[in-house]
Amino acid sequence: MKEQEFLTELKEMDMLQQALGILEWDTQTGMPEEASDYRGEVSSYLYGQYFAKKVGPKMTEAIDYFSQHPKELSEVGKAALSLVKEEYDREQAVPNALMVEYSKATSDAHHAWQKARKEKDFSLFQEALQENIRLTKELISYWKKEEKTDYDVLLNIYEPNMTTEVLDDVFSTVREGIIALRQKIVEEGVNPRTDFLNRKMSESQQRQFIIKVVQDLGFDLNRGRVDDTTHPFATGINHRDVRLTNRWNETDLTMGIMGLIHEAGHGVYEQNIAEKFENTPVHEGASMGIHESQSLFNELVIASRKSFWQRQYPYLQECAQGTFDDISFEDFYASLKQTQASLIRIEADSLTYILHIIIRYEIEKMIFNEEVAVEELPRIWNDKYEKYLGIRPKDDLEGILQDVHWSAAEFGYFPSYALGYMYACQLYYAMKKDIDVDEVLSSQDYTPIRQWLTQNIHQYGASKKPYQLIYDATGEKLNPQYLLDYLQEIYFAVYQINE
């Protein structure tokens, strides 16, 4: 077999994915709702073609041949083969009947979850969740190789080489650290003024402001676009067509502004993966955690810095046409970094967010590594919220039913968000050794920041594993202390705590 034949097969798979990407983007941004059955059929059909290739005879042949003749592959071919083989091995291990059962179960579970949310009653979701867990455990039995625990198998899917051993350690440091920071803030902090944050800023005023900001942050609108949706996301169709989506709240400008700053981080990543990887599975993010590190670099690192807002606030005032003219920069900046325990993960602030993730991680670990009855989960969930955040959900909707992930059997995904937080801060401290970040953020040109990220992260796509990327970029392995240091720097300043 020639390498070109292998690359052509990959390209055909990629073209199917590009089409599927546009269909999904369209479904989320404006397809007439009544057309959803037709759209479902079309997407299933194209996905079926994609999947048939993924485990098809040509892929089998390529893996067999090039595993024995690795020297016949270019750098790109080598990186692609390695990724393809991982997924192929995982797919091939599982009997087709189980995948069919799994697909049916997750579809049923999604409906049960929606119903349970309507009734705010976990018991209506319990049976379907139990089934998702049972089938996932069965999948693990086929997938498991040298991983130490069952849950490690799931972590691995979203973050290669990640283990509960590492996460237990890291999360306990982070948990204790954040709880200590919060205690100090509650006891000694001066609360920022936030009363003006719900002043009306129209959608088009917000849009005018934030579209300029994401361009400053390196998002190239000649190779991308921004649309409205219910659940914001970013999607890289190819590196010249990267789409961000956003939602707006005219009386809560932080939703739309922080939302798009976050998605732009994903978008800039997708726009700057090296072109040579295009049309192969290497032209993707290295992992969910690394992808989140880029969105959170924007949202947590950049958008927490005074230097950033000092430059951007006058333009925000201009776009708001007088609405914030009486609000000083100091007051505006501080309002963005208020922190408060809350029940809903996606509404949490950047100090408390990671506690939401740790709760989910701990529960998922219990589900897969220990014995826990599904009916106990709501109590466990609520107890953990009370213990870590000091508040208790009053019903399952604001508790265990809030996330879609378990209905889709996406166990092991949540830790990626937390990894993103830690990677983002670790990258920031490494970047500071090369660049005066605040000086750049005070200037008219943020390019040096984007370039540093492209050079150290973006360009590699999925050709390096997460731990390697982070090690090469920062000179050390995952170190949660950077997150704690960063959070302390930002929040203590805002809450006027002198250390």
Add this chain to the structure above:
Amino acid sequence: MKEQEFLTELKEMDMLQQALGILEWDTQTGMPEEASDYRGEVSSYLYGQYFAKKVGPKMTEAIDYFSQHPKELSEVGKAALSLVKEEYDREQAVPNALMVEYSKATSDAHHAWQKARKEKDFSLFQEALQENIRLTKELISYWKKEEKTDYDVLLNIYEPNMTTEVLDDVFSTVREGIIALRQKIVEEGVNPRTDFLNRKMSESQQRQFIIKVVQDLGFDLNRGRVDDTTHPFATGINHRDVRLTNRWNETDLTMGIMGLIHEAGHGVYEQNIAEKFENTPVHEGASMGIHESQSLFNELVIASRKSFWQRQYPYLQECAQGTFDDISFEDFYASLKQTQASLIRIEADSLTYILHIIIRYEIEKMIFNEEVAVEELPRIWNDKYEKYLGIRPKDDLEGILQDVHWSAAEFGYFPSYALGYMYACQLYYAMKKDIDVDEVLSSQDYTPIRQWLTQNIHQYGASKKPYQLIYDATGEKLNPQYLLDYLQEIYFAVYQINE
């Protein structure tokens, strides 16, 4: 072979077409321009799959089998087989590689056309156009059967059974008729007041007005949407997802308003083809000419009637928030039907429009039936405008670069617009026998008009040929006199000419 197997193959082809439809819509409405190469590849790939099925072994088998066992097919299967067979016969001889080349060439040509427009320079488009012509001539060599001329082959694609023989005859009647009408208007007519038409009406004001109007005209927004584009079109992805596109001019409200009224006619057609035909090639318009008859029924017939505007004008005044409060209904209505020679087809009024078509028809006939060098076309174009309309384009943008069609190699398409004019008027006089059209247009409910069109035209999709549809709906074959009668009725009234 079982009918179900045949229908499943058709459904897969339809699903590919739905995906291609969304990709094309996306290309025209907002895809980042830099992504066009990638998009071209993806569309070519999916089109290649579609085409491979169209002339593939399963289709061959179905055509062979059911041609011999027609009684084993349902009504839908029968109608589908007949359409499939026609295209199969035409295209089976065409090599797949040629179609892929053609698809890529038209994608490239579209961008060359856009670039040429920006520079107002035909020479930047010339090479791509030459390539489109070359490939089309190559296709004709595969398609030609008993057609008398090469151009007849192209006419046939858009309007089955149409010939240059018929069109030469019909167009000469229409051309003479319109020239006579125009002469009378110029000599005896009282020009309507039009000075207020360029008063500013914002895009959002226009949108508010016209979105309600197209819903009145039967366009269902629960099964459709409206987007912005450079060159307006309508596309039916399926009957629950029909998309109109429009462009706006804040100081010429007629552009956006008449444009969307036109596209809505296409859209209502697509939304009302009988559901039983879905997922087969019967679920399409009967021909381009019939499709245009529906858009022009809206634009030419409905939107020329005083009764229609009498009801809609107060709402337009409301949406314009005072801008037209000092303009009487009589003045407003008359201004819409001013007629004047102009250079841009899509801005032409309904009296002169057809002369623009006749020019294109004559040039296309030259390209395919005679010898003409591509570089001569701008001069030929300009000469014909001077001869028929008395005006000469000052550059290629307002001349030969104005239409998208040739960039898409859609030669033979233009006459459809003229057929649409003639069919629309012929249908109107037939409808009048069943319905008091002006009474309906004066009421709050236009449903009877939409229903008459659905019953006589829409529902049949492509299950009837154009000439059969027109004959069944009106009791006679194509008769250009109805168009001339209608134009005379409308324009003589506006220009105060007593016949």
